[in-house]
Amino acid sequence: MRLVEIVEASRDVAGTPARLAKLARLADCLRRLPVALAGTGAAYLAGELPQGRLGIGYAGLRAHFGEGAGAPDATLTLTEVDAAFTALKAEAGAGSARRRSDRLAALLGRATAGERDFLVRLIIGELRQGALESLVGEALARAHQVPSGRVRRALMLAGALPAVAQALAEEGPAGLDRFDLRLFRPVQPMLADSADEVAVALEQLGEAAFEYKLDGARVQVHKDGEEVRVWSRQLNEVTAAVPEIVERVRALPARRLVLDGEAITMDAGARRPLPFQVTMRRFGRRLDVARLRQELPLAVWWFDALLVDGDVLIDRPLAERWPALAAATGDQGLVPRLVTGSAEQADAFIARALAAGHEGAMAKGLASLYTAGRRGQEWLKLKPARTLDLVVLGAEWGSGRRRGWLSNLHLGARDPDQGGFVMLGKTFKGMTDEVLRWQTEALLAREIGRDAMVVHVRPELVVEIAFSDVQRSPRYPGGVTLRFARLKRYRPDKRAQDADTIGQVQSLAP
DSSP: OBHHHHHHHHHHHHTOOOHHHHHHHHHHHHHHSOGGGHHHHHHHHTTOOTTOOOOOOHHHHHTTTTSSSOOSSOOOBHHHHHHHHHHHHHOOSTTHHHHHHHHHHHHHHTSOHHHHHHHHHHHHTOOOSSOOHHHHHHHHHHHTTOOHHHHHHHHHHHOOHHHHHHHHHHHGGGGGGGOOOBTTBOOOOOEEEEOSSHHHHHHHHSSEEEEEEOOSEEEEEEEETTEEEEEETTOOBOGGGOHHHHHHHHTSSOSEEEEEEEEEEBOTTTOOBOOHHHHHTTSSOOSSHHHHHHHSOEEEEEEEEEEETTEEOTTSOHHHHHHHHHHHHTTOSBOOEEEESOHHHHHHHHHHHHHTTOOEEEEEETTOOOOTTOEEEEEEEEOSSOEEEEEEEEEEEBOGGGBTSEEEEEEEEEOTTTSSEEEEEEEOOSOOHHHHHHHHHHHHTTEEEEETTEEEEOTTOEEEEEOSEEEEOTTSTTSEEEESOEEEEEOTTOOGGGSOBHHHHHTTOO
């Protein structure tokens, strides 16, 4: 299959706002993919590289992009492009930078102008074509005549679109049977939406389970006998960094487990939670673990069980998962919880959570299934201050005391329909000198271009933004902006695809 067929499908999808038309075009392209390239083609259509980040910055691409008018004819095949990216990824050692540059120049030199534009945007993660993984997953279901729910389930358990596309191409619907919850293969955590107040949550959920919302690090723990492994929210293995969690899980009565929980550092004297940034010092560290364990011991609270002694629970309601969790842990280390339909009782519960130094509460539907990797209305965050998780799209150079630092952040909300991110506004508030220094370095490392005072960056860094309210504004493409926005913190535990959507922001506007 020629690359141009993917490029044309991508262009057509980007050019239509109609969801059904997007699905039809994607499904048609997916059907025509050769079996051996089904995973690669599906990944490209979703704007992803199966090889992951190639370590090629915007400057390296700029050296090759835009040179000449491009090849006169579309001759590149999908096989050739995939092989080139694999070779680029594998380059290492002395002289690797030059070899990578030569390989890239050879690839882009054979591409037409349209193919070159597609490949460059694919490499830097800026292929905004309105075909995110969820839409391509639905198109896969249509292409292979499989219920979309089966494909969604396979995607959440596989954690990778190419694997599911490849399985469907090779085996048809039966290929989805290979994707189930397995020990030591982590799944994306279930996500929550937000509610302004308890009454709204109860109206939506009915009687619900309210739990303390802890401001810590999400952990997923797998156990099989003496073997215990721990993953972060982004599914990075952190076992070596958290020995006390490993020891605690190893001592639990159940032999085989997959648990969802929150790890947090506590003040030794007052036994109050320390800030999120302090907890994150414990993660991703392979050195000085023993010293950090003494200085910043981790506590862990469990709030869900996905598997207990071989019994897979993700397709069972929370009302059944919680008793299984309690039995598996011997009622130890469970997050404080209250099941009620009373707004008065729930408000009092949240007040206790806040008094204990926590963020607020979670409200969870008792019938909710564990929909891994999805943000739905079955789990709701209840916090006293309004916050949104947004993506940094760029930043402006500061002036005065902030001269030389990137200061004014350009904030974007995720657009699940059109792809990419919609700018909501800017903020320079809430930044310490330490944050300014760090974010300048982090943003420059992600630079994809600049003009005048603005450095544009790959949309990778997620920030939690506090604000007073949302107001209508014709100045921004989404028609809304945030009032009195300020940076609360960076969220290294979240990915850009976990950010709040433009629809969620628009729903907050009067």
